[in-house]
Amino acid sequence: MNLFADIRALVIECLTQMTSEGVLPDGLTFDNVAVEPPRDAAHGDMATNAAMVLAKPAKMKPRDIAEALAAGLAADARVSSADVAGPGFLNLRLDAAVWGQVMKDVLTNPDFGRSDMGAGKKINVEYVSANPTGPLHVGHTRGAIFGDALASLLDYAGYDVTREYYINDGGGQVDVLARSVYLRYLEAHGQTVEFEDGTYPGAYLINAGEALKAKVGDAYVGQPEDVWLADVRSFATDAMMDLVREDLASLGINMDVFFSEKSLYGTGRIEQAIEDLKSKDLIYWGTLKPPKGKMPEDWKPREQWLFKSTEFGDDEDRPVQKGDGAWTYFAPDIAYHFDKVSRGxxxxxxxxxADHTGYVKRMKAAVAALSENRVPLDIKLAQIVRLFKNGEEFKMSKRAGTFITVQDLVDEVGKDVARFIMLTRKNDTPFDFDFDKVTEQSKDNPVFYVQYAHARVHSVMRKAGDAGIDLSDLAGADLSLATHPAEMAVAAKAAEWPRVVEIAARTNEPHRIALYLYDLASELHGLWNRGNDDVSLRFIQEDNVAASQAKIALVKSVSVVISHGLSILGVTPAEEMR
RNA sequence: GGACCGUUAGCUCAGCUGGAUAGAGCGCUGCCCUCCGAAGGCAGAGGCCAGAGGUUCGAAUCCUCUACGGUCCGCCA
Known part of the structure; x- marks a missing residue:
């Protein structure tokens, strides 16, 4: 159950009633009516802006609407009071039994918080899509973790989600990879080789060179490139994708689909996508204006095939072919997205x-064109992460072969920390990842803080079990025995969970989940410590089994919500801190 | 020259798509364990929400301009 949605439905019902009674004029729309938790707890449990939103279209005073609405709402058993405040807010207090029902729902319904807002719609989330030229480096982790958590979130919100990785195995960088592996192959045959500019010197290719030797023996030694390039290219790509899959697995990521760029070449699929755009009169033969500002040295006006992305809000039309007649990177990308659209x-x-910033508009333009505006494309940019250790930033350099890999990161801080920390920031804000902070076990480390709350609840349950308190039917506990305002505040926070899920899913912002979990953990820690001053707030009441059960049911429901949230983020809930 | 993102407490960042007195962590000050894990909690100090206009009952949030920072700008992917 989503309490906020339920109460909003009640508000709409009352407003409809008021319309039919002639209190409100006909023809009002209630779309902007919101029911939200008030910022200040003193204002009650929920607030609605209905009166202020409707005042203007109804040509009435907000307070008049609010007072009429308050009377209607107060008649419902769930509402214990409805007060008009400020410019026309309506503050609601809910009956204590309502929170008890929510807690019961949390404890008995494993799908508490799941939403059907997605209505089973098919949604494709493409993420990582790193070039298959080596293991993943830290620069990839943020997008990888973000995309994965977003996919889980959308699944939780009722979408039919496909997690997809686009393998860039069609371009020149794969030739570079093949040549580099070939050098390692020669090395495996005892030759001394030199890694010149334009090859990858990374040590991770040594295994690939040896594997190639094991596969083809000396067949390619001393042979010209045209003999071995195609074979080595596909061999090396496969080997690199194995590495990538391992790296993803260590971050807890499993893709549903790996889509090969190469599969678009020589199969007519790029041509087909371009033809589709031509038939819509969106591809033409023309010349681009020279770029303003810094002018490339060798720039010359040239006629080429251009996509009319300006018709969809882009700043310039975009070329789909290079000077030598080969496709630009954009062309297979168009075909790839054409494929996604065709898959329904x-x-x-x-x-x-973040380095793809300039690519967003043209990609959206292409999808709008290909799908005739049927399929929305949202593009999320993962901003740069800077790594700090011992107060100093350390950088990555792929060319020098000294970049920090995903494996380095996971070895250093673990999957759970890496995932949670990356998800506590909005994806489009750059942020600093400080190894020293995130390995600390303190409030400075949000992962720890949330895990600790979860573990504390389990600690209580262990203690209660030792004390002989029966915890087998917490959902059946008499929750009217845990209605202190401090306890209700915790219940209210937990009841927000379904609402948070919907907001996060609607905005494609999984970081809201992480921040909410932090707040919820904070409520729990706060209540825990209230027990220091006020013995009646301790969860285990020595001489009162029923009260203990009620209080433990409350905190147990908090831990359930935390574990739901952590599972979306891909973080393991801890039952014990060590 | 242009595009996109950002600018909120000393520092790192939230702010629920326009709501009430702008929030959290760190740091600083002062409290709280004969008590389920103090790995926690409570309280205090600290703000011209980059600046200027505009939109309306109401703006950190929307629009315009300016400043600063980041990313990027055909023949890399």
Whole structure:
């Protein structure tokens, strides 16, 4: 049950009633009516802006509407009071039994918080999509974790989610990879090689060179490139994708689909997508204006095939072919998204690195064109992460072969910490990842703080079990024995969970889940410590089994919500801190 | 020259798509364990929400301009 949705439905019902009674004029829309938790707890449990939103279209005073609405709402058993405040807010207090029902629902319904807002719509989330030229480095982790958590969130919100990885195995960088592996292959045959500019010197290719030797023996030694390039390219790509899959697994990521760029070449699929755009009169033969500002040295005006992305809000039309007649990177990307659209997705999400900023408009333009505006594409950019250790930033350099890998990160802080920390920030804000802070076990480390709350609840349950308190039917506990305002505040926070899920899913912002969990954990820690001053607030009441059960049911429901939330983020809930 | 993102407490960041007196952590000050894990909690100090206009009952939030920072700008992917 989603309490906020339920109460909002009640508000709408009352407003409809008021309309039919002639208190409100006909023809009002209630879309903007919101029911929210008030910022200040002193204002009650929930607040609605209905009166202020409707005042203008109804040509009435907000307070008049609010007072009439208050009378209607107060008649409902769930509402214990409805007060008009400020400019026309209506503050509601709910009956204590309502919170008890929510807690029972949390404890008995494993799907508490799941939403059907997605209505089973097919949505494709593409993320990572790193070039298959080596293991993943830290620069990839933020997008990887963000995309994965977003996919889980959308699944939780009722979408039919496909997690997809686009393998860039069609471009020139794969030739570079093949040549680099070939050098390692020669090395495996005892030759001394040099890694010149334009090759990857990374040690991770040594295994690939040896594996190639094991596969083909000396067949390619001393042979010209045209003999071995195609084979080595596909061999090396496969080997790198194995590494990538391992890296993803260590972050807890499992893709549903790996889509190969190469599969678009020589199969007519790029041509087909371009033809589709041509038939819509969106591809033309023309010349681009020279770029303003810094002018490339060798720039010359040239006629080429251009996509009319300006018709969809882009700043310039975009070329789909290079000077040598080969496709630009954009062309297979168009074909790839054409494929996604043809596969029947109702919505697409792409998670890109910040270096793809300039790519967003043209990609949205392409999808709008290909799907004739049927399929929305949301593009999320993962901003840069800077790594700090011992107060100093350390950088990555792929060319030098000294970049920090995903494995380094996971070895250092663990999967759970890496995931949670990356998800406590909005994806489009750059942030600093401080190894020293996140390995601390203190409030400075939000993962620990949330895990600790979860563990504390389990600690209580262990203690209660030792004390002989029966915990087998917490959902059946008499929750009217835990209605102190401090306890109700915790219940109210837990009851917000379904609402948070919907907001996070609607905005494609999984960080809201992490921040909410932090707040919820904070409520729990606060209540725990109230027990220091006020013995009646301790969870285990020595001489009162029924009260103990009620209080433990309350905190147990908090731990259940925390574990739901952590599972969306891909973080393991801890039952004990060590 | 242009595009996109950002600018909120000393520092790192939230702010629920326009609501009430702008929030949290760190740091600073002072309290709280004969008590289920103090790995916690409570309280205090600290703000011209970058600046200027505009929209309306109401703006950190929406619009315009300016400043600063980041990312990027055909023939890399």
């Amino acid at each position: 997705f109702d919505a697409l999400v792409d998670v890109f690195g």
